[in-house]
Amino acid sequence: MFDPSFKISNEPQSHCSISLPEPYRFDDTEFWRAIPAWRDVDSEAFGEFRWQQRNSITSLPRISQVLGEIANPSLLSDIKAGLLRARMNIRLTPYVFSRINWEFPEYDPLRRQFLPLGSEYKPEHPLANDDSLDEEGSKVRPHLVHRYPDKALFLPITLCPVYCSFCTRSRVVGGSTAVKSKSTYGAKPSDWEESFDYIRNHPQIEDVVISGGDALLLRAKHIRLIGKTLLDIPSIRRIRFATKGVAIMPMKFTSDGEWMDALAEVATYGKRLMKEVALHTHFNCDREISAWTTRAMSALCEIGLIVRNQSVLIAGVNDNFSVLHQTFKGLSSQRIQPYYLYQHDMIPGCEHLRTTVHLAKSLSMKLQGSMTGFNTPRVVCDAPGGGGKREISSHLLYDREIGVSAWSSPAAKPGKTFLYYDPIHLLEKEGKTIWNNPTEIKSRVASIKSKALDRASAFV
Numbered sequence: 001m002f003d004p005s006f007k008i009s010n011e012p013q014s015h016c017s018i019s020l021p022e023p024y025r026f027d028d029t030e031f032w033r034a035i036p037a038w039r040d041v042d043s044e045a046f047g048e049f050r051w052q053q054r055n056s057i058t059s060l061p062r063i064s065q066v067l068g069e070i071a072n073p074s075l076l077s078d079i080k081a082g083l084l085r086a087r088m089n090i091r092l093t094p095y096v097f098s099r100i101n102w103e104f105p106e107y108d109p110l111r112r113q114f115l116p117l118g119s120e121y122k123p124e125h126p127l128a129n130d131d132s133l134d135e136e137g138s139k140v141r142p143h144l145v146h147r148y149p150d151k152a153l154f155l156p157i158t159l160c161p162v163y164c165s166f167c168t169r170s171r172v173v174g175g176s177t178a179v180k181s182k183s184t185y186g187a188k189p190s191d192w193e194e195s196f197d198y199i200r201n202h203p204q205i206e207d208v209v210i211s212g213g214d215a216l217l218l219r220a221k222h223i224r225l226i227g228k229t230l231l232d233i234p235s236i237r238r239i240r241f242a243t244k245g246v247a248i249m250p251m252k253f254t255s256d257g258e259w260m261d262a263l264a265e266v267a268t269y270g271k272r273l274m275k276e277v278a279l280h281t282h283f284n285c286d287r288e289i290s291a292w293t294t295r296a297m298s299a300l301c302e303i304g305l306i307v308r309n310q311s312v313l314i315a316g317v318n319d320n321f322s323v324l325h326q327t328f329k330g331l332s333s334q335r336i337q338p339y340y341l342y343q344h345d346m347i348p349g350c351e352h353l354r355t356t357v358h359l360a361k362s363l364s365m366k367l368q369g370s371m372t373g374f375n376t377p378r379v380v381c382d383a384p385g386g387g388g389k390r391e392i393s394s395h396l397l398y399d400r401e402i403g404v405s406a407w408s409s410p411a412a413k414p415g416k417t418f419l420y421y422d423p424i425h426l427l428e429k430e431g432k433t434i435w436n437n438p439t440e441i442k443s444r445v446a447s448i449k450s451k452a453l454d455r456a457s458a459f460v
């Protein structure tokens with residue numbers, strides 16, 4: 001069990017649990033009291049995961065209610081218009097909701113990730129795809145994706161404690177919306193056995209990602225069952241639980257003793273078998289880091305879990321060097337290893353959030369050498385159509401005028417090529433004009449495909 005009275009302070013180590021140098025002493029104020037409905041909530045209540053779950057924001061009327069006198073009617077009607085087009089429902093923990101700067105919500109990087117505005121939307125890219133990574137094409141069991149030779153993706157649940165506008169699995173995660181019907185599912189252990197059997201029968205699989213949805217919503221007994229079952233499979237060397245929890249409900253790690261005990265048991269079991277048990281989390285910008293992050297990470301360090309971070313490059317959230325650098329330095333200071341920075345997937349409803357490959361490349365160049373190597377994330381494009389993660393500069397060719405890059409994937413799909421398309425609204429005038437001419441764009445893309453295939457053959 002973990003000590004809920006944990007304090008972060010500038011005092012010497014003997015007087016406190018953790019002492020951090022100045023740049024890494026993150027916000028430890030009672031920031032949530034700026035939200036009228038939570039003015040009287042003390043840090044003990046706010047730090048309870050059950051309170052966070054009970055008070056999560058799941059509707060527009062609830063937003064208006066908690067904001068009370070600071071609610072801006074024109075913003076609320078803009079959110080209402082956004083929700084009519086959104087593929088993800090509203091769900092924010094009070095922690096995330098109160099990290100938003102409600103004085104200037106239009107520009108806030110957290111608001112932008114969870115509460116889309118009608119005024120932000122851009123016309124859909126003609127090649128946006130519900131299942132842009134073709135996960136369904138690599139599904140070997142209803143809850144299991146097997147694309148890379150030695151790795152599998154296990155999806156035991158499609159529910160999350162927050163819903164992100166840019167979710168790459170918006171086709172299944174988080175319940176139906178006005179524009180998208182979904183077959184969301186909760187955790188049901190009897191449905192998992194066929195996935196475990198598949199992994200047992202495919203000894204080339206060494207690595208399993210437990211994702212969804214979010215592993216944070218798995219019960220303690222599910223964490224134990226999944227963790228131990230997978231670790232008991234002789235070929236498995238590594239497992240990782242994927243959860244946004246550290247970023248959006250850090251209180252889970254300090255106040256849900258039963259759940260943490262289960263995670264600790266799995267971590268210890270892994271250590272005994274000399275197998276890796278890790279947790280992969282998901283911060284996108286430095287505003288998501290606070291003293292609550294430090295508390296959560298202290299608890300996770302205590303049980304010896306490796307924690308890595310995967311970010312998505314999102315326009316208006318982290319599409320500049322300074323935010324990325326501060327985010328990755330901040331995460332590293334908390335023993336969260338920045339692992340990937342993803343080019344935004346080509347899913348519908350996200351044109352306002354995507355950026356160009358050119359921008360991702362230039363950010364990658366600036367990040368390299370700006371911090372220690374093992375804390376510098378790999379900037380990757382998850383190649384549409386199932387090519388897997390490709391280094392951002394490893395494209396076979398890139399026609400910047402029409403914003404089309406071509407990739408190959410010799411390990412996952414030898415002999416095939418994959419195309420990524422920049423958002424049309426970010427192209428120069430000439431590129432936009434070409435996209436308005438169906439014959440011309442067809443022939444330009446066909447020529448890129450054929451040149452890319454030629455080049456790809458060199459890597460087979």
Ligand code: SF4
Binds near residue numbers: 163168173212213
């Ligand atoms: S937490 Fe992850 S799976 Fe859940 S909505 Fe966000 S991006 Fe999607």
